[in-house]
Amino acid sequence: MLRVNIVVDENRRQRSNIVEMTRCPKGDAVTLTEILDKYPKGDRGFLIPILQEVQESHGYVSPDALDEIGAFTGVSPGEIFGVASFYAHFRFTKPGKHTIKVCRGTACHVRGSERILEGVERELKIKAGETTPDGLFSLEQVACFGCCALAPVAVMDKDVHGRMSSPKAQRLLKKYEA
Amino acid sequence: MKTLAEMRKRALAGWQEFEQQSRPRVLIGAATCGKAAGALDTIDAFQEQQKKHGLDMAITQVGCIGVCYIEPVVAIGKQGQPTILYGNVNTTAVARLAEKWLLGEDPCADLAIGTFGNESFAGIPPLSSHPMLGTKPRSILRNCGIIDPTNFNHYLARGGYEGFEKALTRTPQQVIDEVKKAGLRGRGGAGFPTGTKWQICRDQPGDVKYLICNGDEGDPGAFMNRSLIEGDPHVVLEGLLIGGYALGAREGYVYIRAEYPLAVERLKFAIEQLREAGLLGKKILGSGFDFDIKIREGAGAFVCGEETALMASIEGRRGMPRPRPPFPATSGLWGKPTVINNVETLSTVPLIMRIGAEQYAQYGTDRSKGTKTFALAGKVKNTGLIEVPLGTTLRQIVFDIGGGILNDKQIKAVQTGGPSGGCIPASMLDTPVDYESLTAAGSIMGSGGMIVMDENTCMVDVAHYFLSFTQKESCGKCPPCRVGTKRMLEILERIKAGQGEPEDIARLEKLAQTVKSGSLCGLGQTAPNPVLTTVRYFHDEYMAHISERRCPAAVCPALITYEITDACNGCTLCSRVCPSNAITGEPKRKHTIDPKTCIRCGACYDSCNYNAIIVH
Numbered sequence: 001m002l003r004v005n006i007v008v009d010e011n012r013r014q015r016s017n018i019v020e021m022t023r024c025p026k027g028d029a030v031t032l033t034e035i036l037d038k039y040p041k042g043d044r045g046f047l048i049p050i051l052q053e054v055q056e057s058h059g060y061v062s063p064d065a066l067d068e069i070g071a072f073t074g075v076s077p078g079e080i081f082g083v084a085s086f087y088a089h090f091r092f093t094k095p096g097k098h099t100i101k102v103c104r105g106t107a108c109h110v111r112g113s114e115r116i117l118e119g120v121e122r123e124l125k126i127k128a129g130e131t132t133p134d135g136l137f138s139l140e141q142v143a144c145f146g147c148c149a150l151a152p153v154a155v156m157d158k159d160v161h162g163r164m165s166s167p168k169a170q171r172l173l174k175k176y177e178a
Numbered sequence: 179m180k181t182l183a184e185m186r187k188r189a190l191a192g193w194q195e196f197e198q199q200s201r202p203r204v205l206i207g208a209a210t211c212g213k214a215a216g217a218l219d220t221i222d223a224f225q226e227q228q229k230k231h232g233l234d235m236a237i238t239q240v241g242c243i244g245v246c247y248i249e250p251v252v253a254i255g256k257q258g259q260p261t262i263l264y265g266n267v268n269t270t271a272v273a274r275l276a277e278k279w280l281l282g283e284d285p286c287a288d289l290a291i292g293t294f295g296n297e298s299f300a301g302i303p304p305l306s307s308h309p310m311l312g313t314k315p316r317s318i319l320r321n322c323g324i325i326d327p328t329n330f331n332h333y334l335a336r337g338g339y340e341g342f343e344k345a346l347t348r349t350p351q352q353v354i355d356e357v358k359k360a361g362l363r364g365r366g367g368a369g370f371p372t373g374t375k376w377q378i379c380r381d382q383p384g385d386v387k388y389l390i391c392n393g394d395e396g397d398p399g400a401f402m403n404r405s406l407i408e409g410d411p412h413v414v415l416e417g418l419l420i421g422g423y424a425l426g427a428r429e430g431y432v433y434i435r436a437e438y439p440l441a442v443e444r445l446k447f448a449i450e451q452l453r454e455a456g457l458l459g460k461k462i463l464g465s466g467f468d469f470d471i472k473i474r475e476g477a478g479a480f481v482c483g484e485e486t487a488l489m490a491s492i493e494g495r496r497g498m499p500r501p502r503p504p505f506p507a508t509s510g511l512w513g514k515p516t517v518i519n520n521v522e523t524l525s526t527v528p529l530i531m532r533i534g535a536e537q538y539a540q541y542g543t544d545r546s547k548g549t550k551t552f553a554l555a556g557k558v559k560n561t562g563l564i565e566v567p568l569g570t571t572l573r574q575i576v577f578d579i580g581g582g583i584l585n586d587k588q589i590k591a592v593q594t595g596g597p598s599g600g601c602i603p604a605s606m607l608d609t610p611v612d613y614e615s616l617t618a619a620g621s622i623m624g625s626g627g628m629i630v631m632d633e634n635t636c637m638v639d640v641a642h643y644f645l646s647f648t649q650k651e652s653c654g655k656c657p658p659c660r661v662g663t664k665r666m667l668e669i670l671e672r673i674k675a676g677q678g679e680p681e682d683i684a685r686l687e688k689l690a691q692t693v694k695s696g697s698l699c700g701l702g703q704t705a706p707n708p709v710l711t712t713v714r715y716f717h718d719e720y721m722a723h724i725s726e727r728r729c730p731a732a733v734c735p736a737l738i739t740y741e742i743t744d745a746c747n748g749c750t751l752c753s754r755v756c757p758s759n760a761i762t763g764e765p766k767r768k769h770t771i772d773p774k775t776c777i778r779c780g781a782c783y784d785s786c787n788y789n790a791i792i793v794h
Contacts, residue, residue: 047494048477052436075494086496086653088478089436106399106593106629107555109643115780122757122779143480143647145437146401147214148553148627149246149561158439162214162249166784167755 030057032068042074051084060091088143096131096138098176100156102169105144107151112165116152117141119166123173136177182343182463185455186334193335200257201234202280206267207251207323209242209408210440211401211562215249216268223272224252233280241409243323245310246562248291251323254279260293262302263311309579310560315541317529318522318551319565322409327444330451333412339457341531345420346465353424354380357527359535361547366392366483366520367595367624368700369546369613372527375517378507379425382515387427390492390511390518391418393434393441394476394483397596398647400627402551403521405563407434407441410525411448415471417524419457420531422469425517429470433488436475445473480597480651484699485510485518487653498653499699520625522551543569546612556593556629557584566611573607576630587632590731591715595624597644597651598704600711601637620711622704636733637716638723642670644708648701658696662689663705670709674734678724683713732793735778742769742782745790752782752791 035053039046050073054065061069061084070077084090102117117128120139124132128141147153150162156172196203204224208217224237245251248265254275255261262285264275271289278284285300292305305311325332333339345353358373379387391414395403407414418430434442449471452458460468474492481487482497489511491497510516526548530538539547546568552575555561559581566575572592576582583589591601594611600621602609609615613623631640649663666689669682690706697703713720722728729737742752742761746768753761753769760776763769771782771791783791 044494045492048491049474052475052477073494083494083496086479086498087491090477104398104647106596106627106643107561109398110556110629110631110635110640112780112784115784118779119781119784142437143396143478143651144398144400145210146395146404146435146553147211147246148399148401148555148629149563150211150214150249151555151561153214160210160214162211166781 032058032065036068036072039072041072044073044075047073047075047080047083048087051080051090055090059095060093062092093131094135097136098157099138099140100154100173101140101142101145102128103145103147103151103153103155104141105146105148105151105153107148108144108153111151113152116154116164116166116169120154120169120173123170137173182339182457186339189331189334192331196236196332197255198257199236201236202257203253203255203261204235204237205240205253205255205323206237207242207249208239209405210438211242211246211405212249212251213440215246217250219269220250220252220267220272223269224276227272227276227280231276231281233276235280238326239328240325241322241327242405242563243311243409244319244405244563244565245291245308245560247560251291253294253323255294256280259285260295260297260299262293262299263291263305264289265291309581310562310564313564313566313579315549315567316565317549318413318525319406319409319563321413322405322563325410327409327411328447330412330448330455333410337532338412339416339528341528342416342419342423342457343463344531345423346463346467350380350424350426353420353531356535357424357530360530360538361535361542361545362523362526362530362538363546363613364520365522365526365550365625367598367622369623372519372523375507375519376421376424378505379515379517382508384515385426386514387425388511388514388516389418389421389425389427389430390485390488390516391430391432391521391524392483392485392488392518393432393438393521394488395435395438395521395625396476396480396483396651397598397625397627399553399555399593399596399629400625401553402563402626404435404438404441405553406521406525406551407438408444411441411444412452413525413528414445414521415448415452417519417527418471419462419469420527421517421519421524423467425515427517428468429472431472431474431492431511433474433476433482433492436477442473442475449473479653480647481653481699481701484701487699488518489516496653498655499701501698522626541567543610543612545614550611550623550626552611552626552628554580554628554630557587557589557632557635558582558630559584568612569610571608571610572602575611575628576607580630583630583632587634589630590633590635591631591637591640593621593629593631593640593708594627595622595704595707596627597648598622598700598707599624599627600707601631601640601715602711603715606715620714621707634731634733636729636731637712637719638670638673638729639731639733641709641712642667642674645670645705648705652701652705656697656699656702658693659702659705662693662696663702665689666693666706666709673720673723674729675736676723676727676734678720680724682724683717683720686713738778738793739773740771740776740778740780740783740791740793742771743790743792744768745788747788747790749787751785751787755781755785757781 131138252267290302363369487497506516748766
C-alpha cells in the first residue's frame with residue numbers, strides 16, 4: 001500500500017502542473033461508482049475491463065480511481081497500478097482536449113511515418129506521450145491501427161486519416177486548433 | 179423455438195429481396211480502412227444525391243472487399259443489371275454516378291473496377307479477372323464487402339451456421355477428426371495442427387474447459403483479422419461454436435485488440451443477434467450443448483498475443499508469459515484446459531464443416547493445406563487484403579496480385595511475419611508461401627502481414643525499426659530478451675548513426691543467439707529474426723553503413739544530405755517549413771541548404787511541390 005502511494009506521489013510530483021487535473025472530475029456523466037456497480041464485486045477477472053471503462057469515461061485512471069477500484073476488486077491499489085502500467089493503453093494523467101495518434105506500424109514506417117511523428121512533435125513542441133501545456137493536444141504513437149493499406153495513418157480523436165504526409169498532418173492540427 | 183432451417187428460409191427470402199429489390203442498391207465499403215480513405219464523406223454524398231434528385235436507393239455499409247488501394251469502394255446494383263464495383267469514389271465521383279448511372283444509362287466504365295460475376299458489361303471486365311479479387315478460391319473472405327455485417331440474415335442466407343448445424347449432427351470426436359483430416363494448421367503463425375490441439379484439450383479430464391479466439395493481431399503491418407471481423411463477424415463466432423462443441427467447452431472468449439473499435443462493436447452486435455436467435459446460451463438448437471461467448475479487449479501489449487500472456491491478461495494480471503509445459507490445452511485459463519486459436523483458424527472451421535475436409539484440402543501444399551489471407555502493404559501498387567492457396571510464390575503475390583512495385587521501382591525484399599519474421603530478398607521471390615519454406619528462409623509465415631520493400635527502404639533501418647518495437651514490447655521477464663534486445667538495438671543505433679564497428683555484425687549475431695535460446699516465449703525467441711535475416715541477405719548494406727559511412731537507400735538521417743536542384747523556382751515554401759532555418763535564398767531564385775544547420779528532418783523534401791529537393 002505504502003509503496004503504491006509513493007509511486008503515485010512520484011507521478012504527481014513529476015507532473016506538478018497537472019496534479020490538480022488528475023483528480024477525478026466532478027459532475028462526470030458516469031461516476032466511478034456507477035461503473036463499478038455494473039461488475040461483480042471481488043472478481044479480479046474484471047479488473048482490466050473496469051480500468052478500460054473508467055478510462056473511456058474519464059479519459060484516464062486517476063490515483064483516487066485506483067484506490068476505489070482496489071477496494072472494489074479486493075486487489076491492492078499497488079498491484080492494480082502494476083497491472084495498469086504494464087499495458088500501453090492506460091494513462092494516469094488527464095489527456096488533452098484532442099488526442100492525435102500517429103501510427104508507427106511497418107507499412108507506415110516504410111512510407112515515412114517517423115518523419116510525420118517528428119513533424120507533429122516539432123509543431124506541438126511536445127514528445128509522443130505528452131500533452132501540450134494548454135491542454136489542447138495529446139500526442140501518442142500507436143504500434144499499428146491495421147489500416148496498413150492506407151499508410152501512413154494518423155488518428156485524431158476517433159477519426160482515422162489515411163495517406164498522411166507531413167503537410168497534411170500540419171493542416172489536420174490547424175483544423176483542430178480552433 | 180425456431181429451427182435453423184426455418185431461420186435460414188426466412189433469411190434466404192430476405193436476401194433475395196435485398197438482391198432483387200427494384201430500387202438501386204449502393205454498398206459502401208465502410209470498414210476502418212474505408213473510413214480512413216473517406217467512406218463517410220462518400221456516404222454523405224450519396225445521401226445528398228438522394229435528396230437532390232429524389233432518388234430512392236438502399237444505402238448499405240459493408241465491410242472491406244480487399245482492394246484498399248482504391249478506397250473508398252462502392253458497389254452499385256441496379257435491378258436487371260449486373261452489380262458493378264467502383265473505386266476511388268469521392269464526392270465528385272458520387273455526383274457523376276448518381277446522374278449518369280443511377281438516373282441515366284451510362285455505367286461510368288472509367289470509374290469501374292469490375293462486375294460481380296463472370297461476364298463483362300459495357301466494357302467493364304468481370305471481377306473474376308481482377309488481380310486481387312479474382313484469386314481462387316475465395317472462401318474465407320467470401321462475405322467481406324458483399325454482405326451487411328450487421329445483418330444476421332445475410333450471413334445465414336449465404337450458408338452461415340450450416341457448418342455448425344452439421345457439426346451438431348456428429349459427435350465432438352468426429353468434428354475433431356474432420357478438422358484433423360483437413361490438415362488445418364494454426365493461422366496465427368506457428369502452424370500447430372488445429373485438430374491435434376483440440377484433441378489434447380478434449381482428452382483432458384474435467385468438465386470446465388475454455389476456448390479463446392486470439393484476435394490480438396499485434397504484428398504491425400497485419401490487418402487480416404480486423405478486416406474479417408469487421409466484414410463478417412459471424413464466421414468467427416460460428417468457428418467458436420463449432421470449436422466449443424468439439425472441445426466440450428461451455429465458455430468462449432474473444433480477445434481482441436482495443437485498437438480495433440469497429441471490430442469490437444461488430445462482434446458485440448453479432449453476439450447479441452446469436453443470443454436472440456437461440457444460438458448462444460443453454461441447450462442450443464435443442465441439443466445438449468450449452469455455450470456462451472464473452473469479449474475481452476486488449477490493452478495495448480504486443481506480448482499478449484502469446485497464449486500464456488493472453489490468459490494472464492484475461493485473468494486481470496500483467497500480461498507476462500509463463501513457462502510451458504504445462505501447455506494451455508492441459509492447464510490454461512484459471513488452470514483449466516484451454517484452447518487458443520487465431521481468428522482466421524476459427525473462421526476456417528465452418529468452411530471445413532460445410533464443404534468437408536477433402537474438398538478443403540485440395541488447395542494448398544502437402545503440409546500446408548487450404549487458403550490463407552495476407553495483408554499486402556508497403557511499397558506495392560495494389561495494397562489490401564488477399565486470399566491465396568498456400569504454396570503461392572511471393573513473386574505471384576507481389577507482381578501478379580500486387581501489380582508490382584510502386585512507381586515501378588526495384589523490389590528489394592518482402593517482410594513476412596511482422597517483428598517475429600524476417601526479410602526475404604528479391605532474389606528469393608520464387609519461395610512458395612508455406613510454413614516450412616518461409617521458416618527455411620529465416621522468416622516465418624506469421625499471421626499474414628506482408629510488407630513489400632523497395633530500393634528506397636534501408637534494411638538496417640528496417641531491422642532497427644522491428645527491434646525497437648520488440649525491445650519496447652518485451653515484458654521484461656527474461657533477461658536475455660529484456661537486456662539482449664536493448665544491447666542489439668544500441669548496436670543498430672550506432673550503425674545507423676555512422677559509428678558502427680566492423681565487429682558489430684558478429685556481436686549482433688552472437689547476441690541474437692543468446693536472445694533466441696534464452697527467452698521463454700515467442701516474442702524473445704523470434705525478436706532477432708529481422709536482424710538475422712537482414713544481416714544474412716543484406717550484408718553489403720550493413721557494410722556500407724559501417725565502413726563507408728553511407729546509407730545506400732538514403733534513409734538513415736546521420737548519413738544523408740539534402741540538396742536543392744536547379745528545378746527549384748524559388749517559391750520559398752521549403753525555407754518557411756524548415757524548422758532549423760537551414761534554407762536560404764531570394765524569392766524566385768534557387769535556394770540552398772546549409773548542411774551544417776540542416777537537421778535532416780525531411781520537412782523541405784515533403785513540402786516541395788516541384789521535386790526540386792533530392793536526398794543522397
